[in-house]
Amino acid sequence: MSNPRNYQTEAIIIKGVKLGEADRILTLYTPHLGKIQAVAKGVRRPRSKMAGHLELLTYSQVWLARGRNLDTITGCQTINSFLQLKSDLWLTSCALYVTELVNQFAAEHIENYPLFQLLLKTLEPLCKDKDKELVLRYFEINLLNQVGYRPQFKHCVACNKALQPATNSFCSAAGGMLCPNCTQHEFLTYPLSVNALKVLRLLQDSDYATSSRLKLNSSISKELEGVMYDYLRYLLEREVKSATWLLTLKEQKGMLVPNK
Amino acid sequence: MDQGSIPTSEAVYKLIQGLSKLPGIGPKSAQRVTYYLLHAPEEQVKQLSDAILSIKQKTKLCSVCFNVTDTETCLICRNEQREHGKICVVEQPQDVPALEHTTSYHGLYHVLHGAISPTEGIGPDDLKINELLERLKSNKIDEVILATNPNIEGEATAMYLSKLISPMGIKVTRLAMGLPFGTELEYADDVTLTHAIEGRQEF
Ligand SMILES: [Zn+2]
Ligand SMILES: [Zn+2]
Numbered sequence: 481m482s483n484p485r486n487y488q489t490e491a492i493i494i495k496g497v498k499l500g501e502a503d504r505i506l507t508l509y510t511p512h513l514g515k516i517q518a519v520a521k522g523v524r525r526p527r528s529k530m531a532g533h534l535e536l537l538t539y540s541q542v543w544l545a546r547g548r549n550l551d552t553i554t555g556c557q558t559i560n561s562f563l564q565l566k567s568d569l570w571l572t573s574c575a576l577y578v579t580e581l582v583n584q585f586a587a588e589h590i591e592n593y594p595l596f597q598l599l600l601k602t603l604e605p606l607c608k609d610k611d612k613e614l615v616l617r618y619f620e621i622n623l624l625n626q627v628g629y630r631p632q633f634k635h636c637v638a639c640n641k642a643l644q645p646a647t648n649s650f651c652s653a654a655g656g657m658l659c660p661n662c663t664q665h666e667f668l669t670y671p672l673s674v675n676a677l678k679v680l681r682l683l684q685d686s687d688y689a690t691s692s693r694l695k696l697n698s699s700i701s702k703e704l705e706g707v708m709y710d711y712l713r714y715l716l717e718r719e720v721k722s723a724t725w726l727l728t729l730k731e732q733k734g735m736l737v738p739n740k
Numbered sequence: 741m742d743q744g745s746i747p748t749s750e751a752v753y754k755l756i757q758g759l760s761k762l763p764g765i766g767p768k769s770a771q772r773v774t775y776y777l778l779h780a781p782e783e784q785v786k787q788l789s790d791a792i793l794s795i796k797q798k799t800k801l802c803s804v805c806f807n808v809t810d811t812e813t814c815l816i817c818r819n820e821q822r823e824h825g826k827i828c829v830v831e832q833p834q835d836v837p838a839l840e841h842t843t844s845y846h847g848l849y850h851v852l853h854g855a856i857s858p859t860e861g862i863g864p865d866d867l868k869i870n871e872l873l874e875r876l877k878s879n880k881i882d883e884v885i886l887a888t889n890p891n892i893e894g895e896a897t898a899m900y901l902s903k904l905i906s907p908m909g910i911k912v913t914r915l916a917m918g919l920p921f922g923t924e925l926e927y928a929d930d931v932t933l934t935h936a937i938e939g940r941q942e943f
Contacts, residue, residue, distance in 0.1 A: 495859065501763045526920045532929025536892040561930040569899035572892060573858055580859045725858035735903055 488543045489513055490559065492599055493536050494579035498524065505550065506534060508542065509582055509599060514590040518544055518551045533558045537565055537575050539600065564607040573729060574612050577722040578602050578619055584716055585627040595626040601688060609692060613701050618691050620708045621683045629715055632656025633681045638665075645674045650707045652714035670710055676703040752778065804875070806851040806868045808833045816848060823847040828885040829872065829901065831855050831894065835887065847885070850875065855893040856900055864900065872901075876908060883911045890917045 494515075495507035502524045508516050523531040533540045533556040543555035565575045582599050586592060602619040609615055624630055635642055637656035648657045649669035657677070663669050672680075679700060683691050696704070709723050729735045752774055759770035777785050801807070802814035805827075809815070816822060816836075826847025830836060836849050852867040864870070876884070884905055888894035902912045918936035919928055928936070 527923055529923070529927040532932045535929075535931065538929075558929050563931060563934060566892065566895060566931060569896060569903065572896050572899070576858045576892070583859075719861075721861040722858035724861070725856075725863060728863060734907070735900075 483546060486543065486545050486554070488541065489516075490539070491516075491542045492539050492579070492596075492603070493534055494583050494599075496520075496534075496536055502528075504534075506553070507583055509579075509586065509596060511593055511596045512591050514592055515583070515586040515588050516551070517588070518542075518553050519547070520553045530556050532561075535561075535566075537562055537572070537579065537603070539603070560604075562603055562607055565603065569735065570729060571606055571612070573722065573726055574606055574616060575603055577616070577720070577726055578606070580720060580722045581620070581623055581712065584720070585623060592626060595623070598622050598626060605688065605692065611692075611694075611696065613705065614692065614694060614696055617679075617704050617708060618683050618688055620712065621680065624711075625684065629655065630684070631680075631711065633677060633684060636662055638662035643677070647671050647673065648677060650711070652711045670707045672707060673700070673703060676700050676707075679704060680707075801851075805849045806853060806871065807836055807849055821846075825880060825882045826885065827872075827875070827881055827883075828887050830887045831889055831897070839887065845885075847883075852888070852897070855888055855897040857893045858896070867897075869901070869904075873904065876905065876910060881910055883913060886912065886914045890915075 489508075489510045489512065491508035491510045493506055494509050496504045499505050499519065502522045504520045504523050506518055506520050508518060510516060520530060520534050522528050523534055525531075530553065532538075534542075534553065538558060539560040539562065541557045541559055542553055544551045545554050562575070565571045578599065582595065586595060598619065602615060605615050606612060621631075631650070632655060633643075635657070636648070636659035637651065637654045638658055639662055641659060643657055643659060646660055648659055649663040649666075649671045650656070651658050651663075651666050651669045653668065654666070657672070658666055658669060663671075679694060679696065682694065709720065712720055712723070755774045755777070756767070756770045759765055759773055760767045762770075765773070777788075798810055799808050800810070802809045802812075802817055804813050804817045807814045807816065823846050827850050828839065828845060828847055829850045829852060830839070831852055831854060833851050833853075836851065839845055839849075850868065850872050852869065852872070854862055854867050856862060856864065856867070875881070884901075886898040886901055888897045898914055902914075905912050916935075916939045917932070918939050919925070919932060925933075
């Protein structure tokens, strides 16, 4: 038994499920322990000292005690509460989308430090940067890199030829682009404009600072959103629930005006 | 008798199992209640079992506010003494008695039966939100008080409702969020403290 009985870690709270009368089972994403689950006792009571530090979308230092089934949280202290995210409906929804994807793609107890950094470095700009869509697209592309589904944007995945500046298509089943020639033999492909493809390549190969200088017009934004939702849905074999919610909000006028 | 041993009667065993699934009742309390009932007068046990059955068979949701009631509309909605221009929106039926217990609110309620939860796929159509909007259109309402829970889902629901209701020219308020009574400042988290500072009042 080399595991100490008590341990501590930084964590971002990515999911919470009610347990019994006053408890919650939380899913935490941590820098070195990957995704873990733990019980937070009494956090649904109004006088809980821990509740605010363990709310969804909060970055906290967490102390835990090992248990037979689930570990129990014994203490916590907020590092960043991402207050801006929580005071705007659209931002809250974007952040929940990000954490839903991390929860879906991350394996339990497998360290993925770059993914932790990506999650943190996505929640921060969601709070302050203008183009939230760009933040989301950067996150999706780099999440796929981190979890082993890096899409191929340079060559045709069927004939391996370098892609020409024409309307090539993304094929979720093949995990990458198809040239116009090969597209004819495939079902369910997603045509991408030359500019949209350029943006995807840049997001895949640059850091966030470089990517954030991009200016996306609404038609490219829409193309990118469509192709990413398609691919993510294909990989997860189900709808991304909070993506459906983001689309619902977009359809309703007046829902996206940020509270400033 | 040993507390942990398995009862020799299947009926006893079944009731213990059933009771121990209830909130706040562990296996030991379940056993104590079971043996109490075993020795209680049959009439008392029958009354209890009828009472349990009737919460499933005789209750329905109020056609106006969707609170739990035995009649078409609930006692609160029918009470002429209450302020019919105010609606307090809550997530669950059990939130109503909590607010009523304070005796400081005299308006009406609207029970949503949940909160918006994007990651669980719970959206406005799964809640009594359209019913609320209809109520606001067809009645003279001057204030809607959003009393959803102070967590991510409750907050998202409140923000969503506020965006729908404010354009209707109705005053929308949110229950004040801040430090719960009896707590100590040093343990408060940033969100709670920020709300407490923003919502400070002259002393
Ligand atoms: Zn090809
Ligand atoms: Zn009613």
